Amino acid sequence: MSEITSSIPLQINPDLQEERDKASFNVTELTHIIYGGIEKTKKRKRLEKLLFSDPFFQEYQNVRAFGSRSEYYAASVKKSTKIFKLRRQHKWTDEEYETVLDICHDDLALTLHHTMFIPALERLATEDQKSKWLTLAKQYKIIGTYAQTELGHGTYLQGLETTATYDPQTREFVMNTPTLSAMKWWPGSLGKSSNHALVLATLIISGKKYGMHPFLVQLRSMDDHKVLPGVRVGDIGAKMGGNSVDNGYLILDNVRIPRNNMLMKNAQVSPDGKFVTRGPSKANYATMMLIRVQICTMAYQVVSSGATIGIRYSAVRRQSKLDPQDREPKILEYQTQQYKIFPGLAMSYAFLFASRSLTRKYEEAFAEIQRGDFKSLPELHCLSSGLKSFCSEHSVRQVEIIRQSCGGHGYLNAAGLGMLVNAAAPMITVEGENTVMYLQLARYILKRFAGAMSGQQLDGSTSYLSMDPATYVCPVMSETDCRNLTALCDIYRYRSYMTVCRVARQVQHDMESDMPQHVAINKNLVDLVRAAKAHSYYIVVKDFVEGVDALVASAPVIKVLRTLCCFYAAHGIAEYSGDFLESEAVGLHQLKWIKNLQVSLLGEIRPDAVALVDAFDYHDITLSSALGCYDGNAYERLFKSTENDPMNKEEVHPSYYQYLKPFMEEMNKSKL
Numbered sequence: 001m002s003e004i005t006s007s008i009p010l011q012i013n014p015d016l017q018e019e020r021d022k023a024s025f026n027v028t029e030l031t032h033i034i035y036g037g038i039e040k041t042k043k044r045k046r047l048e049k050l051l052f053s054d055p056f057f058q059e060y061q062n063v064r065a066f067g068s069r070s071e072y073y074a075a076s077v078k079k080s081t082k083i084f085k086l087r088r089q090h091k092w093t094d095e096e097y098e099t100v101l102d103i104c105h106d107d108l109a110l111t112l113h114h115t116m117f118i119p120a121l122e123r124l125a126t127e128d129q130k131s132k133w134l135t136l137a138k139q140y141k142i143i144g145t146y147a148q149t150e151l152g153h154g155t156y157l158q159g160l161e162t163t164a165t166y167d168p169q170t171r172e173f174v175m176n177t178p179t180l181s182a183m184k185w186w187p188g189s190l191g192k193s194s195n196h197a198l199v200l201a202t203l204i205i206s207g208k209k210y211g212m213h214p215f216l217v218q219l220r221s222m223d224d225h226k227v228l229p230g231v232r233v234g235d236i237g238a239k240m241g242g243n244s245v246d247n248g249y250l251i252l253d254n255v256r257i258p259r260n261n262m263l264m265k266n267a268q269v270s271p272d273g274k275f276v277t278r279g280p281s282k283a284n285y286a287t288m289m290l291i292r293v294q295i296c297t298m299a300y301q302v303v304s305s306g307a308t309i310g311i312r313y314s315a316v317r318r319q320s321k322l323d324p325q326d327r328e329p330k331i332l333e334y335q336t337q338q339y340k341i342f343p344g345l346a347m348s349y350a351f352l353f354a355s356r357s358l359t360r361k362y363e364e365a366f367a368e369i370q371r372g373d374f375k376s377l378p379e380l381h382c383l384s385s386g387l388k389s390f391c392s393e394h395s396v397r398q399v400e401i402i403r404q405s406c407g408g409h410g411y412l413n414a415a416g417l418g419m420l421v422n423a424a425a426p427m428i429t430v431e432g433e434n435t436v437m438y439l440q441l442a443r444y445i446l447k448r449f450a451g452a453m454s455g456q457q458l459d460g461s462t463s464y465l466s467m468d469p470a471t472y473v474c475p476v477m478s479e480t481d482c483r484n485l486t487a488l489c490d491i492y493r494y495r496s497y498m499t500v501c502r503v504a505r506q507v508q509h510d511m512e513s514d515m516p517q518h519v520a521i522n523k524n525l526v527d528l529v530r531a532a533k534a535h536s537y538y539i540v541v542k543d544f545v546e547g548v549d550a551l552v553a554s555a556p557v558i559k560v561l562r563t564l565c566c567f568y569a570a571h572g573i574a575e576y577s578g579d580f581l582e583s584e585a586v587g588l589h590q591l592k593w594i595k596n597l598q599v600s601l602l603g604e605i606r607p608d609a610v611a612l613v614d615a616f617d618y619h620d621i622t623l624s625s626a627l628g629c630y631d632g633n634a635y636e637r638l639f640k641s642t643e644n645d646p647m648n649k650e651e652v653h654p655s656y657y658q659y660l661k662p663f664m665e666e667m668n669k670s671k672l
């Protein structure tokens with residue numbers, strides 16, 4: 001009788017334990033830094049325990065892995081409602097609720113209700129409207145979504161075709177989807193879950209268009225969830241990932257809503273049809289900016305989850321030979337393996353600090369905006385557009401590299417990496433497609449650069465554009481200088497300056513050669529995006545360096561974070577060496593030193609790699625990965641995962657009797 005079983009050993013895999021034993025710093029101390037203090041970590045742990053003591057959360061993993069789309073959606077609705085109920089029962093604060101959503105980590109069917117519908121009501125409704133609609137939404141007496149994107153237009157909001165025509169006789173808006181391309185297409189939780197939608201539509205009064213405004217439209221009966229007259233709504237179909245969410249389509253045919261259902265914080269239509277605006281014209285874009293900021297935090301969660309799985313697995317997987325006399329080494333010993341995974345590890349910490357800094361700036365600016373002061377809006381719009389694009393692009397790419405670094409097992413659903421990549425991939429597209437968002441940043445940078453050229457004193461994230469480039473000397477004079485974080489940051493800043501300067505001059509030159517502005521811009525789009533990326537990279541490196549410098553922590557924690565920060569900066573310079581050389585931010589000597597440093601830092605990070613991912617403190621259910629589990633018993637967990645596979649339910653699959661058996665019989669009878 002074979003002794004091979006799928007039972008999970010009670011002890012930690014010794015290979016992983018060995019890693020933990022040799023960490024140079026206190027993991028718990030770093031965990032507290034990551035979560036904002038001991039109390040917050042404790043609270044998180046308490047919430048985690050409360051959630052995961054319910055066996056449903058474990059069962060949910062099986063439905064996610066093996067259920068049909070409809071079963072997965074249903075389980076996810078159940079999960080959403082369970083969490084909503086727990087929130088009421090335990091009177092969670094908004095912060096506690098956000099923590100629970102972070103712990104759950106994957107997309108809930110009703111996710112749009114809390115990620116966009118409620119924030120949109122908070123930002124776009126008047127106080128009177130809030131007391132009605134927001135109260136209902138927060139008590140889950142209505143479930144809503146944010147319906148902006150149409151089949152024909154997602155990016156170009158001025159091209160949206162859905163109309164809201166004011167009828168002064170009845171004091172109602174008449175909502176219409178005039179063409180196929182005008183139908184709402186993509187909104188999450190729209191297809192089957194929501195009974196209300198915040199529909200973004202072009203306001204028309206007496207035949208005149210007044211731009212895009214938000215309208216609250218009831219879609220389904222509150223008695224039986226049946227679709228209301230004039231409304232056609234459904235699911236848009238299976239996607240690459242995120243299939244627990246019913247992204248939907250919506251067609252409105254002369255649906256009448258009361259005048260008060262237009263959210264009127266930023267613009268009003270009076271009963272007799274007069275239009276009045278307040279604040280800047282882009283005030284109705286406020287919800288998108290919030291989510292862009294949140295996407296940076298999501299990108300941190302995505303890449304840190306991927307790094308946790310990749311590093312733990314690489315510490316328990318043994319393969320091939322390094323020393324012919326020794327046993328097979330852990331794959332984490334191979335320098336190439338470290339080179340695939342450690343950039344994701346360093347990026348996790350970089351994005352932690354960058355998203356924290358962006359969130360702080362957002363909160364400060366939001367408080368000002370609430371007081372009617374909009375001066376920081378342009379800076380924040382551009383910073384959040386750039387960082388949203390940068391963090392999503394880099395995290396998704398890096399997690400796919402980590403997936404590949406796990407060899408064949410990385411390709412299994414049970415590894416959790418494929419699902420992570422596919423769930424995270426839309427971060428690149430949602431809330432403004434990345435290229436388009438980089439171009440929003442580029443437009444801002446060009447204007448600021450022009451301001452600096454005409455002697456304006458700049459502040460905020462672009463203040464460096466007033467530097468005098470003639471004073472730049474590469475601050476790295478020797479190999480040891482390469483470890484100087486301020487020097488590395490200066491190199492990024494100068495690279496960004498030169499990239500911006502070059503494209504600004506080119507656009508100006510093209511326009512002076514009588515090229516219309518739009519032609520000159522389009523001719524330089526690739527370089528404009530390059531400039532926005534260079535600026536975003538500089539901001540992330542700067543936030544990382546400043547974040548580590550400002551930390552109050554023990555010497556070993558500071559040391560390990562400085563090493564990671566140095567690696568993050570050096571790796572970026574090596575990876576984009578062409579740009580750094582072209583801008584003369586570094587010369588060939590410096591590049592060689594930085595590349596050497598990058599490789600030698602791999603060896604310095606290696607002993608602390610497992611501890612650095614343990615500090616993220618992800619629960620096994622949150623990670624949902626046989627390869628990345630805390631105990632390191634990856635093989636047992638992989639084997640265990642096959643037990644729930646419906647393919648293994650019967651010894652002989654029904655297809656044998658249907659197809660294979662008759663086929664084999666026919667083949668065996670055949671004379672050929």
Ligand SMILES: CCCCCCCC/C=C\CCCCCC(=O)SCCNC(=O)CCNC(=O)[C@H](O)C(C)(C)COP(=O)(O)OP(=O)(O)OC[C@H]1O[C@@H](n2cnc3c(N)ncnc32)[C@H](O)[C@@H]1OP(=O)(O)O
Nearest residue numbers: 105154155156157282285288302381423424427430431432
């Ligand atoms: C482990 C966990 C994994 C989980 C991963 C989960 C993945 C996530 C999945 C699901 C989440 C779902 C949420 C998704 C929800 C959505 O996608 S909702 C739809 C979002 N749609 C968009 O974002 C549309 C993007 N387009 C735009 O924002 C605009 O059209 C535009 C900014 C590109 C252009 O706007 P337009 O009106 O045409 O303006 P312009 O003429 O270009 O610019 C005029 C000026 O306005 C300034 N501006 C633009 N936007 C803003 C803003 N938000 N705030 C302030 N100012 C703004 C712009 O800079 C211009 O200024 P100047 O004239 O001074 O240059």
Ligand SMILES: Cc1cc2nc3c(=O)[nH]c(=O)nc-3n(C[C@H](O)[C@H](O)[C@H](O)COP(=O)(O)OP(=O)(O)OC[C@H]3O[C@@H](n4cnc5c(N)ncnc54)[C@H](O)[C@@H]3O)c2cc1C
Nearest residue numbers: 147148149153154155186187188426429430431432433435
């Ligand atoms: C999973 C998922 C969930 C979503 N959830 C919601 C939701 O809840 N509510 C909602 O309203 N929407 C939602 N969306 C829609 C999403 O916001 C849009 O898909 C997104 O804004 C991009 O718009 P688009 O699809 O029109 O892309 P397009 O604009 O068609 O982009 C296609 C290509 O054209 C390029 N392009 C477009 N314009 C320009 C330009 N000006 N300059 C240079 N290049 C350009 C882009 O770079 C891209 O390469 C969701 C989408 C997804 C995938």
